[in-house]
Amino acid sequence: MADYKAPLQDMRFLLNEIFDAPGQWASLPGLSESVDPETADAILEEAGKIAAGTLAPINQSGDEQGCQWKDGEVTTPDGFKEAYQTFAEGGWVGLGGDPNYGGMGMPKSLVGQVEEMMQGANMAFGLCPMLTAGACLALHAHGSEELKEKYLPKMYDGTWSGAMDLTEPHAGTDLGIIRTKAKPNDDGSYSISGTKIFITWGEHDMAENIIHLVLAKLPDAPAGPKGISLFLVPKYEVNEDDSLGARNNVSCGSLEEKMGIHGSATCVMNYDDARGWLVGEPNKGLMAMFTMMNYERLGVGIQGVGAAEASYQHALAYARERIQSRSPNGPQNPDKQADPIIVHPDVRRMLLKMKAHTEGSRAFITYVAQWLDQAKFAEDPEAKEKADGMVALLTPVAKAFLTDRALDTCVIGQQVYGGHGYIREWGQEQLVRDTRITQIYEGTNGIQAMDLMGRKVVGNGGKFFELFANDVADYINANQDDPAVADYIQPLAAVLERLSDVTESVIKAADGNPAEIGAAAVDYLDLFGLTAEAYLWVRMVQAAAPKAENDTSGFYTGKLKTARFFFDRILPQSVALAESIRNGGDSMMAFDEAEFG
């Protein structure tokens, strides 16, 4: 298996040359003191080292060995405990956490890059700090001061990890019908009973304690999603002096056998009058979870980018080394029996599809992360409101579009290897198996599409959509005379118009026929993602063009050529998606059940 190399140059290009992240950081009071370009650079550098040096080397062995369950205890694969120790001691878990509780207060635009490296090096491992950070966010936003002071510092520093306990055997997408119960005790705590499934890192041996955030129903709760509350349930109770107390009645009943991410524990968790504490208000648990969801969903998109980057790196190395057949333009390697496969047009097509999506996706992550930072730290209410809208709109796209394209990318990366791609040893098939989960968890990609089309677009009559469309249109208007982007301004305007047209037509069609939302949703999200990446590729061209003239590294000229490939060979999909959406939902809703077979 090829090594993992942190894509630092591309990350710096995005932060410094495209998005002026240092400028944003300096302008936001909550950030201006915690981060500056030098600090950011040092963090990227160190994160790259830990990803490549500590996490990547145990990725394949973690997959082979998997987590093991015995009598309720979960043993992690060799090396995971030590890696977790290193990771926690480096302060990485609390990188984006609130400094008032021991976090490092870094912006998401930077934290997102760090996450990409961790996830790209070892997704199974990366899930543990990702879920801890997510649990911290929910606790931070909704927990009482007492809970925050008690739990956040040890979660930020990795001594304790976090887990999110939502799904039940009969309730996944539809959390409104969960059955886990919470009975109030006299001392202000609650007794939680029920069974949760698919709980990532719900039990393991890497941290001293595990803090579960659990959705459950109070005795008097109304039916449906408005009767769900959120509880904090620690594996070990925590004494007044912060030492660990009694073992709580929460236990891991078994691990799931799954397709991938074998290095991570996917747990069935049993609650038998486990002691918990309410987080936030009664019956507002689902709302509290959604606070965290925007971050987690972006985090899943980031997992996709990390995996795609890893697959691309391996495929590129293999395409340069593997010799097989001759170039259509005659031998390029005449002293050997064959040419390296990178000379073949179709291998180039595969590599460029991977490169275009991976780099476009990284840009998209950074774009969304900046809006998240704006939403969190902006003081101007109008700026904050706009940023909130953008985050709400873009998050499902980041989650679903980036993971759908990540699976495509990993499948292509496996294909470059031919038969060897199907063999475990080379690591490419693991990336496919691991990445596949990103399209499913934290809300399936179909659910993301419904969220986008239903809640975020139709739900407000296109108000959020206008924010995005204006951002792109403003860019077009401001830059249409720049010769650097002359080739791309018109195609960008065309795809934006295409997206705007179908947005309008679905909003109209959904009025009186709500099924049109679900019928359009997945194709619409795909079209949205392509439009956003087209926009970001033009911005990358604009930044790369002046440096391309004297570029001997190939980085900047490579950007220009990858953009050309994106517009020539990927963006045409937008035409098909728009046509498919315009054809409406009749063909799927007209079916009687018997007609399915």
Next chain:
Amino acid sequence: MADYKAPLQDMRFLLNEIFDAPGQWASLPGLSESVDPETADAILEEAGKIAAGTLAPINQSGDEQGCQWKDGEVTTPDGFKEAYQTFAEGGWVGLGGDPNYGGMGMPKSLVGQVEEMMQGANMAFGLCPMLTAGACLALHAHGSEELKEKYLPKMYDGTWSGAMDLTEPHAGTDLGIIRTKAKPNDDGSYSISGTKIFITWGEHDMAENIIHLVLAKLPDAPAGPKGISLFLVPKYEVNEDDSLGARNNVSCGSLEEKMGIHGSATCVMNYDDARGWLVGEPNKGLMAMFTMMNYERLGVGIQGVGAAEASYQHALAYARERIQSRSPNGPQNPDKQADPIIVHPDVRRMLLKMKAHTEGSRAFITYVAQWLDQAKFAEDPEAKEKADGMVALLTPVAKAFLTDRALDTCVIGQQVYGGHGYIREWGQEQLVRDTRITQIYEGTNGIQAMDLMGRKVVGNGGKFFELFANDVADYINANQDDPAVADYIQPLAAVLERLSDVTESVIKAADGNPAEIGAAAVDYLDLFGLTAEAYLWVRMVQAAAPKAENDTSGFYTGKLKTARFFFDRILPQSVALAESIRNGGDSMMAFDEAEFG
């Protein structure tokens, strides 16, 4: 995991109502005596029973247990030996074999349906008879009468199995550079030495003997693909009286750890002066392999259809049972907490995409199989020549388009299950892992696309393509006034024109710039496949329409509605593919190597 149900109704619909297979059989002298509609029907019925009753029940356990290697011996998963016995005794291995050597002489249009059921029920198992049948074909076409009499009967009856030994560690796509050597012995045999990898069912415990067809180089062989010969190397030598003799010096060095098809053994095979016999002429081994390739490649396409069908059956059953959330049109299941997910538009979109591709692909297989039968059995030289051209043209499409869409279909079928789709227990993730190999082996799908675009289209100036285009155009001309297909004739004509246009433009562009072939190839194959399926969906509509009026089963009305979905929501992709191809290969060939990263 849901049961496997043989899709007999759809197979009969294709054979009897679309393609008039009985008419073709009766018209071909080599077939008219071996098959009639009653025989065919009985064969389908029995094949369905063995697929559902014998092979499907050991599919999941076979994946979990896998084949085990010890000291050169390979032990198959529990139940495989017994199932193989049943399968062989039923005469299924030699179903399409020459009756002069004990085969049943059945047409491919029928055998293809049987293969789909076997592969859909258990792909890992299905590979064994598939490779045996392939080896028989090559032997039948090129072996001496002595070899044929000695080996074919026991291979047809399953006593012995077959394997194809082509790939070496450094030589996959590029077989011209293989290193395995064959030295002539005084007795007319050859001593074969070398190492082969990725040999499917190269060693196992289900059959008494294993007959390897091995590519190797004679001492005086010219370099490259024109210096390769084909040899028959049995695991055990065969005595004059057909009893087994000495163990030959061919042995299995290890099994590959792979992504899926764990029930099958993927072997490293070592040859150490193993005794073999030349099949066909010296240095014409690659040609001899290609005889078999059209069948094997169609067989791989069939594997895709089988897996897609299985995934669809499971997904449909789950979508009907799983209750989650409410329909956008209000509760459909008011006495339960939620509606079955089949009410949701996006779940319907997923199911219909699966159904449209699976049924379209089955039609495509049958269409190609009929041309194969025509090529094999037609007596009129002109009819035979046309059929040969069609087979050459359509085979790479069947292999690559059907397996690419099969992976999509299996991924969708997994997605319908949400989180449960990622868990082993339900079987959907196994279908994804198993199906993934079909895009890789027997020539990667990229290689198929190059074969189509380079050899089959550009290579003869579009002559074969005209055969296909005329077939579709003739249909359009003959049926444009049929009200049953009025909605579809124009879109079909449009997509045919789109395909014809890009065919012409690539032929032109490739003149002087051969890289344009590889640059266009994969998109072109995809566009070709969509066009072919559009054509076949119109034919299915035409046959179903008269029966739909009084259809209470949903089968015929379902066909009409699935066609509508195909044209509304899938066929638009053809526009994007054509645009992408028209944009040419400059964007991929302009890259310097350093610019890839």
